[in-house]
Amino acid sequence: MxxxxxxxxxxxxxxxxxxxxxxxxxxxxxxxxxxxxxxxxxxxxxxxxxxxxxxxxxxxxxxxSPPVKEVWFGYPDKKCVMGGDEVMYRYELSFFNQTPLGIDISDNLSDEEIKNRAKYVEDFVFERTGEKLKLDFVAIRNASNDPEKFKKAIEIVQEATKLPIALCSLNPDNIEKALDVVKSKTMIYAATKDNFAELLKILIQKKESGKKFALVLSSDDIKTLKGMTKECVKYGIEDLVLDPHTTPENIAETLDKFVMIRRSAIEREDKLLGYPLLGLPINSYFYVLNGNNTLSKFIEESDKAAGIIEARTANALLNRYADAMILHGTEVWELMPILTLRQAIFTDPRKPQAVEPGLYPIGNPDENSPVIMTTNFSLTFYTVTGDFEKDNVKCWLLVLDTEGKAVDVSVAGGQYCGENAKNLIEETKIEEKVNHRIIILPGLAAPARGDIEEKTGWTCVIGTRDSSQVGEFLKKNWEKILNDWKAKNA
Amino acid sequence: IDWEIPINKYKGHIREVQFGKPKSEGGRGKVVKIGGQKALYRFEEPQPNAPVVTFDIFDMPMPGLPKNVRQYFEDVMQDPAEWAKKCVKEFGADMITIHHISTDPKIKDTPVKDAAKLMEELLQAVDVPFVIGGSGDPKKDPLVLEACAEVAEGERCLLASANLDLDYKKVADAAMKYDHNVLSWTIMDPNMAKDLNRRLISHGLDGDRIVMDPTTCSLGYGSEFSINAMTRLRISGLKGDELVNMPMSSGTTNAIGAREAWMKNPKWGDRAYRLPLWEITTGLTMLLSGVDIFMMLHPVSITALKELGKTLTT
Ligand code: B12
Ligand code: SF4
Known part of the structure; x- marks a missing residue:
């Protein structure tokens, strides 16, 4: 490593x-x-x-300080942290600061809609492997180009939630006015070649008066971006984020630019490009919605196709160094894969993904409850306990130390074996807690059954293949299994 | 302000592997090539071949397939030749992967000669190249692959697979004797991939006849292990390691086995979109980690992945 x-x-x-x-x-x-x-x-x-x-x-x-500057926005106790990376490939170390995901809110929506959408974003959660995967911020879009509406939208969001806010407007005057109402450190989207001089002047003043913000620089030309960072740094505006444009009509261009900028920062040590990168999958959403549905043969509803293509863009960008992203779609099926991919890419490869081995009582078990043995791989453990909770399973869960390996992996690798099971049974004193000697094994552990029975002296029963079927399996079979065992061992 | 496109120099290159044979050389027609890259990114050097998707079909109806995959193939699942035709005609398949699942002694134990007969039928039914897969039974697979390789002689199919759990020499022999390629499949460990390639090559197989499969874990089920293994293999290959500079394959269909893809759960939204998106995300992640050929199942995923793949090579 x-x-x-x-x-x-x-x-x-x-x-x-x-x-x-x-x-x-x-x-x-x-x-x-x-x-x-x-x-x-x-x-x-x-x-x-x-x-x-x-x-x-x-x-x-x-x-x-890492070659990619760490930049944050939001509240001190609820931050979106971007960047901070040191390597090109996650196997070289780890990627840091998982990509904050923001959902856009147009200031053309009604007050009620703005509030509800913000609330939805704040409350959204998808649970996986014991982690609550969540969205991170809202991007308030000044679609009206009206400063009053913009300000109102910000106020509504601030009142309803504690979400970090990105302000999206290319109109420097509107940004200036909005900065007066926004309470947290905001991310400003964006300075472009056209508004740069004017916006910079305003921001220099705001900075002098103590206002804090992160600023997105936007251009499809990397040299222009570099010129803008240089100018900003000169005036002490150093919390910068780069947007090299997300172009749905040619997403490969976008991916190239993300790589070029990141490589310049990390491998060529170009400090002026060492800033977090912002991706805009939202552009893909509207591109499809506006008549470019290439999936129409299978999916006619353009909003559904838009969600799929937006997620495709988001996931491609996650694989290519996106440090923050703004999306439009909010359906669970669309966000699940994005959140899951983010979780995967940002897991630290230096750490085993394991939970503490041992005995876990699930749902107040008693001496007649089944004993079930799984592994200490986090993914396995949380999947199994999640399923048990959902199905109200009552059992003693033995969590075997398989060095953080899944069931079939550890059966193949030899950690899910009789010797380890025997030690676990002794250490947890499970014999004192139940009046039977039966262990239910996962279907995938069937090959280890003989070895476990021999080393532990317990009777092994092969359960279902997937833990989502265990509830059903026990309801149907446990009583009989227990009674048969008791009759035989009386 | 000065800035130059950061282009890296690579000592090596990725081998190009060909499937199928043109009519002029006595083949059935369609030819597909993968690999051949001289750089990691297209901005460094144009990428010669677009990523290829090969449609999974099975030699028996698969009741286990999720409903929203079955809906596209329900009418042809009884007849693999019709199934293959549908993939080509309706969904524009570049290639077909036939899984001879029923040859598994634990399933139907279909005799080897029947598998070969089916193979012949399939070759007649469509003109695209084939990936020939067994059932996963380590004893039977080499025999099935050998028999199918024989009837497909000269068609440059991909024999799937040679791995360390079975008689990989027999698979390599079949490829050499009947003019095919071999899928060299290992589990997520770049050193294992290198080891198996070395063994195949020292047995006499031409390195340009190898495609590597370092194992695709589904999104959420270890995809980060696959990202690491594939990235490392691709970079080593480009740096000049001739034992791992083969193009790569991904069993992207694995994604459909993830519960987040198939399971009915109102809290997770509509499966009709969730399932293909899970497969797309898995495939796309592998694509951006260096994979060249994808075994996939759902027509929506395939369309979405191919479209993106194309932009990467143009
Ligand atoms: C990721 C992975 C790896 C990762 C390990 C990740 C990890 N931390 O475990 C790495 C790269 C390290 C790896 C290594 C190996 N692997 Co591996 N790996 C996989 C892979 C792709 C996914 C495993 C996974 O994460 N599953 C998800 C978890 C949640 O599933 P689970 O633990 O089984 O839990 C489920 C069920 O078992 C059940 N369940 C769990 N507990 C209980 C309890 C009860 C009572 C019940 C009823 C049910 C139940 O419900 C759970 C949810 O569905 C599988 C292939 C696949 N797609 O499944 C191959 C696979 C498991 N690996 C395999 C092999 C051979 C190996 C190696 C031996 C390779 C080698 N020769 O070195 C090594 C062994 C390493 C070791 N143990 O020392 C083979 C096993 C074949 C076999 N059955 O003999 C597989 C099946 C691939 C294959 N098709 O060949 N692997
Ligand atoms: S690093 Fe810690 S131990 Fe060392 S001087 Fe500072 S405070 Fe003291």
Missing amino acids: IMAKVSAMDIYKLLPKTNCKKCGESSCMAFATKLQNKKAMVEQCPIMNTPKFEKNKKKLIEML
Whole structure:
């Protein structure tokens, strides 16, 4: 595994080396390791904040800052964090800060619609593997080009929710007015070649008066983008996001630009392109809705086709470094794959995806309840417990340490075996909790049955293949299984 | 302000593999090529061949297929030749994958010679190249593949698959004797892929006759493992490792097995869109990780994936 580019030793050299423990770590070296793994901030060492260490601190922050700047917007306690990446491929380290997903709200909607849509976004949740996958922000679109309507929409959203807000208008005057009502640090969409000078002037002033914001620079020309970042940085506007245009009529162009910019930042160390990238799948949605439904042979309803193609764009962009995205579609079937792909891409490949092995009582089991054995792979564990909860299954769930492997993987790999099962039974003292000696195994664990019976002395019953059928299976069979066993072992 | 397109130099290239044979050379007609890339991205160097989708069909009706896949094939599932024709005529299939599922001793134990007979029929029914698949039974598959390879002699099919659990030498022999390609299938580990390719090549198989399948995990069921394995293999290939510079294949249909794709659940919205989108997302992720040929099932997914694939090569 390739590790972060900076070594803990390089970091340590710049620390005070007093081992005073004020940072909460046992030594400066331990703190250095935390810093290296992005688990701590330089400011947490109080000595580093003293004037004597000012120079070292600056050096250290520079050294630790990733080639793609980390930029956030929203509220201090509810942030959308973008960027922060150090590598081109996730296997080289990990990708950081999962892509915030925003849903657009047009200011042409009625007050009620605005409120409901914002509420929907805030409440939306899809649960997977013990994680609540959620949407992150709303993009208020100044479709009316009317500053009053724009402001009103912002107020409604702020009143109804605590969602971070992106302000979308190409009209600098309207942005200026909107900034007066928006309470959080907002993301402004966007500065373009046409409005750049005017918008920049306004933003410089706003910044001087203490207003905080992130600014999206938008152009389909990468040199132009670079020119704009240079100009912004000159005036101290450094929380930038780049939008190289999402073009549904030729999405390959968009994907190319995302790669070019990211490669320039990471492999060519081009600081002026080292900013998060914004993708706009919403463009694909409206492209299809406006008469470009290439799926019409199968799906006539253009809003459904639009949802599919929008998700396709979103997922392609997720695979190509998108650090934030704005979508229009809100149907669950569309958002599920996007949220799932995001979760997959941003899981840390350095960590095993496992839960604590052991005994988990599900739904107040008693001495007559079944004992069921699964694995400690997070995906397996959460799928199984999710199904059990849904079907009101009452059981003792034994979670075998399979080193975070799924059922068939660990059967094939030898971790789902008699020896491990025996140890688990002893450690959890399950024998004292039930008056039988029966374990229900997953269908996929059938090949390990003989070994488990032999090593543990327990009777194994092969259950269903999928845990979603376990509730049904137990309802039909458990009583008989238990009685048969009791009759035989009386 | 200056900026240059960041183009990387690659020592190696990806091999080009051909399926089918033109009529002029005595084949049935359609020829499909995959691979041949000299760079990772199209902005570095135009990509020579568009990604290819091969339609899955089965040698017996598959009652287990989700309803919203079955709805497209219900009328032809009894007859694999008609099934293949429908894929080509109605859905524009570039290639067909026949899974000889019924040869599995645990299913129908269809004799090898019957599988070969069906293969002959299929070759007559359509003019596109074939991927020939077994049932997954490690003892029987090499025999099935050998018999089908013989009747398809010279058609440059893809024999699916050679893997470490079965007599891969027999599969390679069939490919060499009857002029076919071999799918070299391993589980998500780039070193295993390299090892199997090395064995196949040292057994005598031409490296240009190999397509790798590093295993496609469905979206949500380990797709990130596949992303890593495929990206690493493609990059090693381009860097010049001749043992892994083969084009790649993805069993994208796996996605349909994910519960989020097939399960009825009002909280998850309409399956009619959810299922194809799950397959599209899985395939598209593999596409952007370097895969060249996709085994897929749902006509909507196939249309959506091919359309995107085309833009990447134009
Ligand atoms: C991802 C994956 C991997 C990943 C591992 C990821 C992980 N953390 O587990 C990696 C790359 C590491 C891997 C490695 C290997 N793998 Co692998 N892998 C897979 C893959 C693609 C998906 C597995 C998965 O995530 N399933 C999802 C989880 C949720 O399913 P599950 O744990 O089975 O749980 C379900 C059911 O079992 C049931 N259930 C669970 N508990 C209970 C309890 C009861 C009582 C009941 C009734 C039901 C039940 O409900 C759950 C929800 O549906 C499968 C193929 C596939 N598509 O299934 C191959 C597969 C499992 N792997 C396989 C093999 C051979 C291997 C290796 C041995 C390869 C090798 N030669 O090195 C290694 C072994 C590694 C080891 N153990 O040391 C084979 C197994 C074949 C077999 N059955 O013998 C498979 C089937 C692929 C194949 N077709 O050949 N693999
Ligand atoms: S607070 Fe600073 S000086 Fe003290 S141990 Fe931590 S890193 Fe070292």
